[in-house]
Amino acid sequence: xxxxxxxxxxxxxxxxxxxxxxxxxxxxxxxxxxxxxxxxxxxxxxxxxxxxxxxxxxxxxxxxxxxxxxxxxxxxxxxxxxxxxxxxxxxxxxxxxxxxxxxxxxxxxxxxxxxxxxxxxxxxxxxxxxxxxxxxxxxxxxxxxxxxxxxxxxxxxxxxxxxxxxxxxxxxxxxxxxxxxxxxxxxxxxxxxxxxxxxxxxxxxxxxxxxxxxxxxxxxxxxxxxxxxxxxxxxxxxxxxxxxxxxxx
Amino acid sequence: xxxxxxxxxxxxxxxxxxxxxxxxxxxxxxxxxxxxxxxxxxxxxxxxxxxxxxxxxxxxxxxxxxxxxxxxxxxxxxxxxxxxxxxxxxxx
Numbered sequence: 001x002x003x004x005x006x007x008x009x010x011x012x013x014x015x016x017x018x019x020x021x022x023x024x025x026x027x028x029x030x031x032x033x034x035x036x037x038x039x040x041x042x043x044x045x046x047x048x049x050x051x052x053x054x055x056x057x058x059x060x061x062x063x064x065x066x067x068x069x070x071x072x073x074x075x076x077x078x079x080x081x082x083x084x085x086x087x088x089x090x091x092x093x094x095x096x097x098x099x100x101x102x103x104x105x106x107x108x109x110x111x112x113x114x115x116x117x118x119x120x121x122x123x124x125x126x127x128x129x130x131x132x133x134x135x136x137x138x139x140x141x142x143x144x145x146x147x148x149x150x151x152x153x154x155x156x157x158x159x160x161x162x163x164x165x166x167x168x169x170x171x172x173x174x175x176x177x178x179x180x181x182x183x184x185x186x187x188x189x190x191x192x193x194x195x196x197x198x199x200x201x202x203x204x205x206x207x208x209x210x211x212x213x214x215x216x217x218x219x220x221x222x223x224x225x226x227x228x229x230x231x232x233x234x235x236x237x238x239x240x241x242x243x244x245x246x247x248x249x
Numbered sequence: 250x251x252x253x254x255x256x257x258x259x260x261x262x263x264x265x266x267x268x269x270x271x272x273x274x275x276x277x278x279x280x281x282x283x284x285x286x287x288x289x290x291x292x293x294x295x296x297x298x299x300x301x302x303x304x305x306x307x308x309x310x311x312x313x314x315x316x317x318x319x320x321x322x323x324x325x326x327x328x329x330x331x332x333x334x335x336x337x338x339x340x341x
Contacts, residue, residue: 045340076341133341156338158258163338178315179337181305185262192341225335227257236333239315 002126002212004030005059011103015057021215028213029057035212036060038125040113040141042093044076044194045155046131048201049208051078054097056209060105061097062124065090066112076194113137118144127212129153129204130175135182142167142175146247151211151218155204159191160228162200165238166207166218169247173221173238176246196228250274251330253281258336263289278309279322281332296334297322306337 007029012019015029035058039046042065050061069080069089079093090108097104113121113132122128122144130141130152138154145152145167152167154175167174203224210216223236242248250272260266266289273288275281279301286293296307303309303319310316310333316324326332 041340043341131340133339135337135339138339155340157340158338161257161338163335178308179306183306183337186306186337186339188341190341197341225333229257234313234333236310237314239317 001214002031002035002059005034006030007033011057018056023215024213028215031213032057032209033059035127036062036125037208037212038062038064038121038128040121040128040130040132040137041065042077042079042089043073043131043133044192044197045157045201045204046129047077047079047093048198049129049131049155049205050093050097051100052202052205053208054101054104056205057101058104058208058212060107062107062109062121063090063093064109064111064113064117064121065093066110072189076192076197078194078198113141115140119148122148122150125150127151127153127208129155129208131155131201131204133188135179135186138175139182143246145169146174153204153207153211155200157192157196157200160193160196161226162196162228163223163225164200164203164207164219165223166211166220168211168218168220171220173240174244174247177241177244178223178238180241180245199226199228250328251281251326251332253285253332253334255285255334256336258338259292259295259334262295263292265289266292275326277322277326278311278316278318278324278332281326282322285334308335308337309333310335 073080079096084092090110094106094108118140146169149169156163226233252270254270255266273284275284
């Protein structure tokens, strides 16, 4: 778990309203300040996760996202701007986050998660938030999170449906328990509104804040699913797969 | 009869799924898949493999709990059961 770092008077002023939250308080804020969170892609989901964690006072964000900003990013990737079209996504994200929280340390990695960099990226973090669109990235992240025993918040969406769970290695099912393989007909580009990715992004950020801050009840072993067309929410119980290729012992 | 909800993700392949949820005569998860396929020919191929095991990107939840028997789909259904057919989603 992260090492707590003492707050400055400026930080006490900025975070005053959340310091009032029962069970969190200054001790929780100090843990957030000492935390390093890896966010895999800062697109529709990850932009909002990063923005909320920056606002909440997480000390370091490691942002992994390759490529440059395209017009079709702008309906949901809230750290990207029209003026920055054609420039690096991760640099735009860094700039926007620093405007919000100049105290934030950012490690900007201009590449996506893969089998070749997952171990190194996960090793730098206390917690990972999975916002990636490709299952190869998600499986690489899951494998390393389990191997290095790092909590992993798993956010996903399609159209107006979304789901989220928190994987605590050794205690809860991992991604491969649920889905050892990718859907054969999955496409990287799919229908979605920014308000859907933003909803799940906020929930993902809150899961990270709870795990790092040491309070509340994370979605451990539970999958929250939602259909925002009908505003239907369900809490489903997950089960570990005793034959899981990643986390079975 | 058990009530079955199918993820919207599969509606693009079977548009008539939008008429759901569906009340199906089935006493097990296996029978439910067969009943779905009878109503939507070809749908079983998205859910189970040639041996009848749940495909690896698909999840079934009966009364909010994941089915345990993914190989033979022997988990039982009661008349009041609610089933959710889901598949892996990602970010973006």
